[in-house]
Amino acid sequence: MTVGTWLALAGVAVLALIVAAEVRSRAKASAAGRRFLRYPAAVPGIFVLAFVVAVAVAAPLVAPLDPYAIPHVEGVANLPPSLHRLLGTDPSGRDVYSRLVYGARISLGIGAIAMVLAVTLGAAVGVVAGYFRHRVDAVLMRLVDLGLAMPRMFLLLMIVALWGQISLANLVLLIGFTGWFATSRVVRAEVLSLREREFIAAARALGTRPARVVWRHVLPNAAAPIIVSAALGIGHVMLLEASLSFVGIGVPSPQPSWGNMIADGAPVLATAPWTSTFPGLAIAVVVMALNAVGDALRDALDPRKESA
Amino acid sequence: MSEPLLRVRDLKTYFVTEQGSGTARAVDGVSFEVYPGETLGLVGESGCGKTVTSLSLLRLIPEPPGHIRPGSFIEFEGRNLLTLAPRELRAIRGNQIAMIFQEPLTSLNPVLTVGDQIAEAAILHQGLTRRAARRRTIDMLRLVGIPDPAERVDHYPHQMSGGMRQRVMIAMALVCHPKLLIADEPTTALDVTIQAQILELLDRLQVELGMAVLLITHDLGVVAGAADRVVVMYAGQVAEQAPTGQLFARPLHPYTEGLLASVPRLDAPAARGRTRLHSIPGQVPAATAWPEGCRFHPRCPYAWDRCRQEEPPLLDAGTGEPGAHSVRCWLLTDPRRRRLHA
Numbered sequence: 078m079t080v081g082t083w084l085a086l087a088g089v090a091v092l093a094l095i096v097a098a099e100v101r102s103r104a105k106a107s108a109a110g111r112r113f114l115r116y117p118a119a120v121p122g123i124f125v126l127a128f129v130v131a132v133a134v135a136a137p138l139v140a141p142l143d144p145y146a147i148p149h150v151e152g153v154a155n156l157p158p159s160l161h162r163l164l165g166t167d168p169s170g171r172d173v174y175s176r177l178v179y180g181a182r183i184s185l186g187i188g189a190i191a192m193v194l195a196v197t198l199g200a201a202v203g204v205v206a207g208y209f210r211h212r213v214d215a216v217l218m219r220l221v222d223l224g225l226a227m228p229r230m231f232l233l234l235m236i237v238a239l240w241g242q243i244s245l246a247n248l249v250l251l252i253g254f255t256g257w258f259a260t261s262r263v264v265r266a267e268v269l270s271l272r273e274r275e276f277i278a279a280a281r282a283l284g285t286r287p288a289r290v291v292w293r294h295v296l297p298n299a300a301a302p303i304i305v306s307a308a309l310g311i312g313h314v315m316l317l318e319a320s321l322s323f324v325g326i327g328v329p330s331p332q333p334s335w336g337n338m339i340a341d342g343a344p345v346l347a348t349a350p351w352t353s354t355f356p357g358l359a360i361a362v363v364v365m366a367l368n369a370v371g372d373a374l375r376d377a378l379d380p381r382k383e384s385a
Numbered sequence: 386m387s388e389p390l391l392r393v394r395d396l397k398t399y400f401v402t403e404q405g406s407g408t409a410r411a412v413d414g415v416s417f418e419v420y421p422g423e424t425l426g427l428v429g430e431s432g433c434g435k436t437v438t439s440l441s442l443l444r445l446i447p448e449p450p451g452h453i454r455p456g457s458f459i460e461f462e463g464r465n466l467l468t469l470a471p472r473e474l475r476a477i478r479g480n481q482i483a484m485i486f487q488e489p490l491t492s493l494n495p496v497l498t499v500g501d502q503i504a505e506a507a508i509l510h511q512g513l514t515r516r517a518a519r520r521r522t523i524d525m526l527r528l529v530g531i532p533d534p535a536e537r538v539d540h541y542p543h544q545m546s547g548g549m550r551q552r553v554m555i556a557m558a559l560v561c562h563p564k565l566l567i568a569d570e571p572t573t574a575l576d577v578t579i580q581a582q583i584l585e586l587l588d589r590l591q592v593e594l595g596m597a598v599l600l601i602t603h604d605l606g607v608v609a610g611a612a613d614r615v616v617v618m619y620a621g622q623v624a625e626q627a628p629t630g631q632l633f634a635r636p637l638h639p640y641t642e643g644l645l646a647s648v649p650r651l652d653a654p655a656a657r658g659r660t661r662l663h664s665i666p667g668q669v670p671a672a673t674a675w676p677e678g679c680r681f682h683p684r685c686p687y688a689w690d691r692c693r694q695e696e697p698p699l700l701d702a703g704t705g706e707p708g709a710h711s712v713r714c715w716l717l718t719d720p721r722r723r724r725l726h727a
Contacts, residue, residue, distance in 0.1 A: 275492040
């Protein structure tokens, strides 16, 4: 660890604090914001997320060593944490701290992109099913039932087994395309109640095309459940990525992801627990933060909580 | 009289009920005309089919469970709306026939500014640019009497009062200068002073824009002040139809009579010490099981055997022009019974 990386780390922490403080002060201005703040873990959650995202973005500044470099010298593998190697080294002698920092890019990136894909797909299917109902709804929802009934892990294992080793892009697509079922149900339920509202009839009475009614009048009003399922969805995707990487079919080595880092350390868990422990902690903390923010958002965006 | 703008013939809108217990005949053979520039009042108590009638006109009935029966006929300027392709129908909705709804609180989209919502129809039907539509929107807001229209145009519905929102709804409906405005209980959700303002506004705009208005209400006071002619609906049918003055002066259907007697009055009866308000006994029967014979007979003070067995057609009252005043009641064939009862 050099002075520069310590400074960068401190800078990132300060930035995250500023973001959290800013969110807090802005939230106080509105009723929905105050409901958000009533959730005690909301602001710490924002801080954690801001910190991790900033670390991922500023990875080259924050990480002191090359996360890929395997030193060609003996005796650097499985070193315990020290001031020089903050979180120790893994069985290949790579710096765990640096890999953790770069792993944030991959783990968060996969989580975010796959979630955007899943939520977009889920929202589209949910809106179409809920708005057009009848046969369209029946067909789409049976498809969703099928998707929900299938154990996702086995589905992915099967696809990967057919495919062999898959690239990062394909992994994201795969996770995204198998993760939209629950979202589509939530969105459909919301749209079913929205479509009976009078302003939808009013829009139709003005001669608005169905596609435009959906896009301008239904979708924005269904934003709340979509946002909430997105926030909670990233956490799920990150856990899934970690599981897949742990069993060796996720992010291909040597790229660091938090999941495959845990796998790297698994054989030496008894003698050098740091390699697995720190990425495991990182996943746990980030997923907890995401869930806290997701829950707080749900409270904030649910108008039925207005009177509480 | 000139050619009617809207001609409704034998409109039947049925709903298939969930339990399969039968078909709700919400609107069951309704006919009326609306002439250019006039106001036609459509009155009746809750459940008589007023709103379903108005929604049927623009084919806004949720299908299924609802459907308009074949044989129904809704002609607007010589075109049958029931056989138009969806695209042609959309070109009429909001452009030639506009509608304002009962609840100004829920009829506006909460996440769009009122300006965006008013401009939508102008952009859609008249091909205005965003900028031109915005100018038109501000003009419309001024027309419906909203102060500071240039500022209000960017407000959201929740920033406005109920009366203001109803004005916005009116602006939204009128932005394309429709030939016919369907106003479904436009003042029911508002308090009386705002109600009077909104009715006055509708009246003024009707003259300025030369449009016809189909005013749907349960409130005879509203009809008395605003309508040229009145159609009284009962149990999915037209019970009586007459020019407003004649209907109030000489109601012929016992239902109309009962409705008029149920209006609270500040002047007359108190002097005689009888202050109890008249009410029509019973309620509108369920639309799945209209009574045999005349649908009003279970609640009618004059009912006799014929009323229980035979359904009366609309009979001409024989006053004024033929067809000007018609009544669905057997009393017309046997006027002595009315006197006997009294």
